[in-house]
Amino acid sequence: MKTRVWIIILSLAVLVCAVWWMLVSTPSYPSKIVGIYQNGSLVEKIDLNSVTGEREITLSGKFGKNTIFISHGHIEMKSAECPDKICVKHGALESSGTPIVCLPNKVVIKFESSSDGADAKTGAV
Amino acid sequence: MDTIMTLTAYGSKSESAVKTAESEINRLDTLLSVQNKNSEIYRLNRDKTISASADTLNLLNRAIKIYNMTDGAFDITTEPLTRIWGFYSGLKNRVPSENEIADALKTVGAEHIRIDKNNITLDRNTSLDLGGIAKGYASARAAQILEENGIYSALISLGGNIRAVGSKPDGSxxxxxxxxxxxxxxxxxxxxxxxxxxxxxxxxxxxxxxxxxxxxxxxxxxxxxxxxxxxxxxxxxxxxxxxxxxxxxxxxxxxxxxxxxxxxxxxxxxxxxxxxxxxxxxxxxxxxxxxxxxxxxxxxxx
Amino acid sequence: MKTRNLILTAILTAFALVAFTIEAAIPPLTPIYGIKLGIANVFTLFALYALGTRYAAALLFLRIVLGSIFTGQTVAFIYSLTGGLLSFVLMVLLKRFFPLKQIWVLSALCAVTHNIGQLLAAVFMTSTVQIVCYLPVLLISGIISGAFTGLCAQLVYIRLKKWLENHLN
Incomplete structure (x- = not known):
């Protein structure tokens, strides 16, 4: 195959992936249900909109502890004892962005598909 | 406001509209709160009589209508009762004695509220708590403001009270x-x-x-x-x-x-x-x- | 096995290790695992063309094992190995379809495979399917970095081809 053809194919592939990425990371409607997973199983499900005050969750894995910080509408990996600390550098979990992942300790923090598709939740207060 | 407010509006002028709606919600909260010392309700509970603003009058009239509609099941005169049970912030929850409850019950009921033009008067030991209705009134006002500002798609959540303005941007x-x-x-x-x-x-x-x-x-x-x-x-x-x-x-x-x-x-x-x-x-x-x-x-x- | 080939493999392995270690020392640009240039890949590719499959495989395996030890990224080892082996197999299989001027294409395809392999390993290790959502970014990053490192190997190899043919066999 000609080099030019390859350039076109690869450029198209990049373009398709970019569009795909944009579709995947389009902000969903205002739900803020977040799931925290370790080793693939659910540790806790939290509705960030109903969080008042601040709290921390500490998970320990093979490479030490991960501390998750939660306040109203906000969740981030505050500290991690794993070698790369990529999860800490991720910053806060954005509704448009990617999940927070700590591969060494197998922790994933991600938005749940908006409470089974709902846009809002009503409940007693 | 001690509850959590989330306003999500779609549209070109949504940001300023949301701000206006939010400040209206906060204004009503200050006006109608039981615990805020600057609120009309606080002054009414303290002085037992005030010359009320249109919002307060409106809401009180609505509350009394719903009181009658529900045979008293919805009641805004529960403040003394709620107080002895300790369900206000800063108070400790406890089970009151039979006597305390009997005393509080004497002050309860819409017949203890009198409205004359824009003057509201309460019986001596009666106090109001609009907590069961004020958020609804506030979300209605907020929705109205959003619509006046050309927002036809929005979702208001006031501590579990949801108000849908229009439908979703995609029409669903x-x-x-x-x-x-x-x-x-x-x-x-x-x-x-x-x-x-x-x-x-x-x-x-x-x-x-x-x-x-x-x-x-x-x-x-x-x-x-x-x-x-x-x-x-x-x-x-x-x-x-x-x-x-x-x-x-x-x-x-x-x-x-x-x-x-x-x-x-x-x-x-x-x-x-x-x-x-x-x-x-x-x-x-x-x-x-x-x-x-x-x-x-x-x-x-x- | 020719002594010269062995020596060249050792030298290339050393170069690849240096490149790998330096790259590992640079803080990650994005909060996403697996996005990096992969300079060490230049040496694998070069070895594949200059010395052949066996030597390149040795280089790759040594680089991954020693690299993980040197940088202390023992966690990344399993991901590196999965991705590295998968893409190497593809590289060997597809090599004959690509002329020298298209080494960069081969490299881009392999980098993509590498990233897919890494991601699959990560999904398997964490039992978390959700991280598949990184796939599009990893594909883009694979194409771009693969094309770049492939181009490096291609330019160097074309230049040294004559010399290598005279001195090795």
Missing amino acids: DWSVAITDPDDNTQQVGTLSVSNTAVVTSGGYQRYFEENGQVYHHILNTDTGYPAKSGLKSVTVVSEDDTLADALSTGLFVMGLERASSLYSENNTLFGAVFVTDKNEVYITDNLKNSFSSQRSFEVIKI
Whole structure:
């Protein structure tokens, strides 16, 4: 195959992936249900909109502890004892962005598909 | 405001509109709060008489109408009762003595409120708490402001009170999940709504335990004790936010049977979803096209 | 096995290790695992063309094992190995379809495979399917970085081809 053809194919592939990425990371409607997973199983499900005050969750894995910080509408990996600390550098979990992942300790923090598709939740207060 | 407010508006001028709506909600909160010392309600409770603003008068008149509609199940004169049970911030929850409850009950009831033009007067020991209706009034005002500012698609959430303005930007209905009283990350089902308020009341969020007994914050003004009506939560759907807010408390106190008969007289005004103590789900028949759930549920016919 | 080939393999392995270690020392640009240039890949590719499959495989395996030890990224080892082996197999299989001027294409395809392999390993290790959502970014990053490192190897190899043919065999 000609080099030019390859350039076109690869450029198209990049373009398709970019569009795909944009579709995947389009902000969903205002739900803020977040799931925290370790080793693939659910540790806790939290509705960030109903969080008042601040709290921390500490998970320990093979490479030490991960501390998750939660306040109203906000969740981030505050500290991690794993070698790369990529999860800490991720910053806060954005509704448009990617999940927070700590591969060494197998922790994933991600938005749940908006409470089974709902846009809002009503409940007693 | 001690509850959490989320406004999501879609449209070109949404940012300034949301700001205006938010400041209106905060203004009403300051005006109507029981605990804020600058509020009209606080002054009314202290001085027992005030010359009230239009908002307060409006809301009080609505509250008294709903009091009559629910045979007193929804009541705004519960302040003394709520106080002795310690359900205000800064107070300790406790079970009051029989005497305390009997004394508080003497002050309860809309007949202790007199409105003359814009003067409101309360009987000597009567105090008001608009907590069961003010959020509905505020969300209605906020929705009105958004619409006046050209926002035709928005979702307002005031601490569990949901108000759908228009429909979603893509034209479909908003989907509002009803929290499962037993697990607030789960849901009982979802309602598809547009241009509607959805409000839930239940005893599962604010309660305390004493001697193995659970006491929640929705008080029955007949007994002076937390309402034991066989319900865990009531969700009211209505185009009228104020009605939805007040009725969610009212229907919770009334229980399924009385609530059903109220519904059959007013089936154009509101719809409701009930979760009973036995975890059965009942919906009124005007919601059967908008409610969906994984659980089985019964439809209440007129 | 020719001594010269062995020596060249050792030298290339050393170069690849240096490149790998330096790259590992640079803080990650994005909060996403697996996005990096992969300079060490230049040496694998070069070895494949200059010395052949066996030598290149040795280089790759040594680089991954020693690299993980040197940088202390023992966690990344399993991901590196999965991705590295998968893409190497593809590289060997597809090599004959690509002329020298298209080494960069081959490299881009392999980098993409490498990233897919890494991601699959991560999904398997964490039992978390959700991280698949990184796939599009990893594909883009694979194409771009693969094309770049491939181009490096291509330019160097074309230049040294004559010399290599005279001195090795």
